[in-house]
Amino acid sequence: MSGTTSLPAAEIAKTARQASFTIKSLPGSDRDLALDAIYDALLAFKDDILAANAKDMEAAAALVAEGKLSQSLVKRLDLSRSGKYEDMLQGIKDVRGLEDPVGKTTLATKLDDNLTLHRYTTPIGTLLIIFEARPEVIANISSLAIKSGNAAILKGGKESSYSFAAIASVISEALSSTRIPPGAIQLVQSREAVKDLLDQDVYIDLVIPRGGNDLVRYIKDNTKIPVMGHADGLCSTYVHEDADVKVAVDVVVDGKTDYPAACNATETLIVHKDVLGSHLPSIAKALQEKGVSIRCDERSLEILKAVSEAEFPAYAKSMLQLATEQDFNTEFLDLTIAVKTVDSLQEAVAHINSHSSSHTDAIVTTSKDSADLFCRMVDSAGVYVNASTRFADGYRYGFGTEVGISTNKIHARGPVGLEGLMIYKYVIRGEGHTVSMYGEGGKKYLHEKIEF
Incomplete structure (x- = not known):
């Protein structure tokens, strides 16, 4: 991996989906080592990344003067703001220190003798995150995706292009020395790729927008993929x-x-x-x-x-x-x-x-x-x-960091950390059991709780 990808959208999405099958099967220790690598690399290249961010800030100031960019967006863009870079690094450490969310038992039931049902946590799969400004989102979401065993495609806004490219290069190089498969974290800079990525509902499982109302509305109006996030913070x-x-x-x-x-x-x-x-x-x-x-x-x-x-x-x-x-x-x-x-x-x-x-x-x-x-x-x-x-913040809630804040009425609401990036898988273990054994005149289900 090296920097951002310029592959066609369908290839990006297909690669991410294949990588998602591998990353979720890796032990938690391998995913934690990948977070260590990202943290160390971002710390080592802090000066280079802040220099790139300064270029974005200079370009943003000119757009503000022309009335083409809001001052609030510029504030979100600034990585040099007191403690912001350190907060980004701390977020990676905090996520790394959390319990592995993959494969946790959340329900266990004895259906019958030698027939059991278990519910386990499992990653959603492939995430598409589209965001404006806030270049630290790249590190936040890469960390959460890796820790939770999800593949992620990240698309940053044009106002953070220098910062995005610099952070993307550092993260990509860091991950190349780990067991995280190529394609698990892909960083896309082409603006033209957005619409095509939103069409990839066969390969992408969830879109998470982080930006203003216009961005969120555009995404919701232009994709069949489920969208998690909020348009406004009123x-x-x-x-x-x-x-x-x-x-x-x-x-x-x-x-x-x-x-x-x-x-x-x-x-x-x-x-x-x-x-x-x-x-x-x-x-x-x-x-x-x-x-x-x-x-x-x-x-x-x-x-x-x-x-x-x-x-x-x-x-x-x-x-x-x-x-x-x-x-x-x-x-x-x-x-x-x-x-x-x-x-x-x-x-x-x-x-x-x-x-x-x-x-x-x-x-x-x-x-x-x-x-x-x-x-x-x-x-x-x-x-x-x-x-x-x-x-209202994932760090303040103890989630390490967050992929965003959801106002949707779905499985994840509020600041979305590791738990919000997990869904469930039901596993039944039997010994040749068939449904026809049960019912009128047949066997009865026990439905006994199994302690775990």
Whole structure:
């Protein structure tokens, strides 16, 4: 293996499928050694990769100036941002340290004497991951795919082309010295290959998009292959009538400002009417001290404009705007937040379930009953109590890293780590047993649980 591949899409997909049969049969120790090789190589060539990333950043800055690229995408592209490269390396180590997910027994049943049923975890097969910016995704997903025994085809965006090529070369060279079969990890740079790869439903088992709404919609509209992921990260935080004001300030400010360009950043603040006057000014002031513009509904705007100049200076009031309905359907990915006033917890839940992207939503409350009701009623992959939406992350969940966050209602939801890349295989062992032995007048199934 050397760098990216330029084979036709059908050949790429067919090669990956064949490799998937081999990689899942390798012992976990061989897959772990491959992760060691990737880690060591990426560490050794850090300077070269960051130099390539700097070229992407320079080109991206020019596109931003021309209005052709968003600033939030540029932030995701930057590998030199404090600790980001080290986080990428740590993610590989974390995945390597996890238990081997392949071949674990999850169910065992004695159907009859000498007739048993077992359910084992098994890799999905062949993954196609298409992503924008975020060059660290190459290392993250390569690591998860190898550890989970899946083959992966990765296609990066044009904005990360230099970074992609550099990381692809390093990973490919590292894997060439391991037992990972050629074709198990393929890195595709040709933009023209995307449509053809999306046609390869015979060989590719799952597509995972990581990017903006337009990318995800395009993929869903142009393939028969199952798609796992999320189009938007439209996350809300609801401040209930009994919320502690300090907790509310801390949770909302962190959710909005810790990393505004992330899909788990809080985009909508929902406030119970009874705490508009007591809590919202403190939250708004803390947000504006971080440079956040606030788009308010009529009730919340009235409250904030009525606050005295001593508490809420005029310059801060200039950062307030009247929200439009579209603001409550917008993933800002920037220092902007929309504020919605509600009369009850039920109204807050209704707003979330009709406007949220089912990614992550939070409540701030001191009531266990209210928290439990919120958690039961909100239809999202992640529902938090008195905690920032920014916790929605595979690393923070202890998954090592993630291939993405799924809002689908399939086997994997939320941050998708190793477990989300596994499916099941049922194995029956008998001694010449046939179905005709059972039924009316025949033998009876025992269906006894077997401890494992």
